[in-house]
Amino acid sequence: MxxxxxxxxxxxxxxxxxxxxxxxxxxxxxxxxxxxxxxxxxxxxxxxxxxxxxxxxxxxxxxxxxxxxxxxxxxxxxFPKLKSDYGRFLRATYACELLEKVMEERDPHPESFDLLLSTLYILQHAVQADTALHAFELQLLAQIGYEPQLSACIRCDNPFDTDYPPVGYSPSRGGALCIPCTEFLHGEAMPCNATTILLLERLTQLTDAKALAGLELPDEALTEINRILRAHLRYRIEREIKSLGMLDALRLEQQTIARNP
Ligand SMILES: [Zn+2]
Missing domain, CATH: 2.40.50.140 (Nucleic acid-binding proteins)
Structure with a gap:
């Protein structure tokens, strides 16, 4: 043998x-x-x-x-610090499950291995575990060719700038939308802030472990990033991700505690 x-x-x-x-x-x-x-x-x-x-x-x-x-x-x-903290443990479990769902058997992706390994190290001590997790989701999507289009409108292809900002997101098309296209696609467009699209772009590119572990985003931005990424993933990964339900319940509980200390 x-x-x-x-x-x-x-x-x-x-x-x-x-x-x-x-x-x-x-x-x-x-x-x-x-x-x-x-x-x-x-x-x-x-x-x-x-x-x-x-x-x-x-x-x-x-x-x-x-x-x-x-x-x-x-x-x-x-990874002892992932096992002693339930929130970090759930996020690490989700990262593993997402990777498992998008990979075919015996199809090597060393860059995705390095990404998951570095994410597990970062999740052990990140100031904001969700920020590190969203960077993982975006970078994994980019590695397998499913990344959101963020620098130009997904419908008309005009590049964004301060005078021509993104104001919506189309999960089915997989990218950000300018003002006229958001209005045109009002049924399927999710309204969002231009700064959220910029943050998504930043998280896609940010690979420095120390910078990622220390990055803290406002709660509203994090909520919007989560909403967009979730919708984007739903269109691209057809299989159910079981750990997501537990992670959602934990996030809800943490938000409730933060609002009513
Ligand atoms: Zn457009």
């Missing part, structure tokens, strides 16, 4: 029978792959602690007839 080693992030695991798990890994050089971690549901197994989500592994795998087998795994990073 051929064996191979790879560096991978654990995106997900599901139980398989009483003793095993199926893990979904995202390998830097091989892309998304699923493997059986035999015996890993037993607490005494060496693989038990190394086959959970949000771990960076140096993994040894053996080729199998249907699924490959995770034979050995050395944990390189466990």
């Amino acid at each position: 051929a064996t191979y080693k790879t560096v991978a992030l654990v995106l997900r695991r599901i139980p398989l029978g009483e003793k095993d798990k199926i893990v979904t890994l995202f390998s830097r050089d091989l892309g998304k792959l699923r493997a059986v971690a035999k015996g890993s549901r037993k607490p005494t197994s060496k693989l038990s602690g190394a086959s959970e989500p949000l771990l960076l592994l140096r993994a040894s795998l053996a080729e199998g007839s249907s699924l490959d087998v995770l034979s050995e795994a050395e944990v390189r990073e466990a």
Whole structure:
């Protein structure tokens, strides 16, 4: 049986029978792959602690007839600060699930691996976790060719500037709209502020980890960014993202606490 080693992030695991798990890994050089971690549901197994989500592994795998087998795994990073903070944990879980949903199996995307890894580090200490998460969403969308069009109107293609600002967003077309086009498409256009479109552009380009971790945006801008990105993603990713429901509930709870301390 051929064996191979790879560096991978654990995106997900599901139980398989009483003793095993199926893990979904995202390998830097091989892309998304699923493997059986035999015996890993037993607490005494060496693989038990190394086959959970949000771990960076140096993994040894053996080729199998249907699924490959995770034979050995050395944990390189466990992201402890993501696991001790429920809000950060949910955001990291969502980032992994989004990536899992948009990637095909065995289709390597090293740039997306680097993006997710750096996002997990940033999420551990970001001043505003949602800002870092939205930068991840935008940059991942850009890597797979689904990024929003933000610098020129998606309908008439005229470039935006201070005299010709974006005032709307079309989720179905996937981009910002000028004033006449927002009026023309009033049924499908979401009204938005020009500054929100500028912030979306900035988050798409901002890759400096320190700057991203320290970036704090006003609550209203963050709410609008979330609304636009959510609608944009709904048109491009047809599969349900389960962790989003929990994340929404948490955001709502945090907003309610902020309003009624
Ligand atoms: Zn236009």
